[in-house]
Amino acid sequence: MTLGGDDEVLLAPAGECVADVILRLCRLHWRGSPCVFEDADSDRSYPLSDPWVWKVGTASREFFVYRSQEDADLWGMEGVVPPNVNTMFHFLIGDPLPSDARFVEVGFAFDKRTTEIRCFIQDLRSCFLATMTRTLAPEAA
Amino acid sequence: MTVHSLDRATLQAALEKTGSGWLLSYWGQDADKHLDKLVAELKGFVQEYRRRFKETPDLLELVDVNPAKAAAFFQVDTLMASRPMKVMIWRLLLGAEIAELDFQYKAGLGSSFRVQLVSPYGEEETYQSEETSDLRVLRHVGLTGVGAQFMLQGYYAFKGPN
Numbered sequence: 001m002t003l004g005g006d007d008e009v010l011l012a013p014a015g016e017c018v019a020d021v022i023l024r025l026c027r028l029h030w031r032g033s034p035c036v037f038e039d040a041d042s043d044r045s046y047p048l049s050d051p052w053v054w055k056v057g058t059a060s061r062e063f064f065v066y067r068s069q070e071d072a073d074l075w076g077m078e079g080v081v082p083p084n085v086n087t088m089f090h091f092l093i094g095d096p097l098p099s100d101a102r103f104v105e106v107g108f109a110f111d112k113r114t115t116e117i118r119c120f121i122q123d124l125r126s127c128f129l130a131t132m133t134r135t136l137a138p139e140a141a
Numbered sequence: 142m143t144v145h146s147l148d149r150a151t152l153q154a155a156l157e158k159t160g161s162g163w164l165l166s167y168w169g170q171d172a173d174k175h176l177d178k179l180v181a182e183l184k185g186f187v188q189e190y191r192r193r194f195k196e197t198p199d200l201l202e203l204v205d206v207n208p209a210k211a212a213a214f215f216q217v218d219t220l221m222a223s224r225p226m227k228v229m230i231w232r233l234l235l236g237a238e239i240a241e242l243d244f245q246y247k248a249g250l251g252s253s254f255r256v257q258l259v260s261p262y263g264e265e266e267t268y269q270s271e272e273t274s275d276l277r278v279l280r281h282v283g284l285t286g287v288g289a290q291f292m293l294q295g296y297y298a299f300k301g302p303n
Contacts, residue, residue: 015298016209016298016300017210017213021283021295023236024236024283024294024295025285025287028285048236049262051235051236051261054234054235055203055206055234058210123286127285130284130285130291131283131297
């Protein structure tokens with residue numbers, strides 16, 4: 001799949017279920033829409049109401065979230081066309097950073113940096129920070 | 142792997158794989174006794190879950206397919222939570238959202254803990270407990286910031302001093 005548009009790289013805590021945090025935020029972002037999840041290694045998409053997504057899918061390191069199955073189908077057929085701009089988000093969760101293994105980089109790719117997307121990025125940052133404050137153990141003295 | 146293979150050995154392996162192996166050292170010579178008690182409790186949880194939702198939570202499979210979520214489930218706060226709260230936690234791990242949460246406590250009078258979830262299918266579920274120790278569940282609940290508001294979301298491993 002060809003990715004166009006723009007991207008943002010954020011820091012998240014290593015060893016945490018980062019995909020779970022992301023999916024919950026996507027569900028809130030597209031509240032009321034039947035979002036679907038697709039692992040990058042598979043062509044199959046699953047609705048976020050499917051327990052598989054939360055049990056197995058959230059262990060994925062690279063995945064797509066579509067606003068709906070219709071959007072996923074349109075992406076599959078036509079790629080980026082005006083009706084489906086920013087209806088698919090692409091996430092890539094990296095390995096722990098060599099410089100500080102407490103963190104991983106999370107790549108977030110989207111089509112167009114709109115006000116909504118800026119807010120979503122801010123929300124992602126905020127969620128990752130909230131997760132870090134709970135999960136990062138203080139440095140040993 | 143299903144609940145039928147949940148026994149002392151498999152539970153011990155699950156604790157070690159999920160970072161809670163320290164419990165075995167803590168229990169020391171009493172480890173087997175505690176493991177057996179925990180196995181019985183977890184089997185009870187599985188039965189309760191199956192009774193309520195007609196499906197069997199596969200605790201040990203979670204260790205293999207999603208270690209980060211398994212780490213949250215096999216932490217001591219979850220293992221010691223009351224059975225209704227264990228069910229609530231499993232539902233959170235499977236994507237349910239927290240719609241309402243109420244914890245009340247008065248010294249000498251005990252506590253009341255009530256959580257209302259909305260499943261990914263949109264169904265409301267209520268969980269209640271009067272165990273003050275269930276307060277520990279709260280430190281695993283995540284925060285999702287949306288705009289200027291934070292919402293309680295998800296259930297995650299606690300990696301601070303445990």
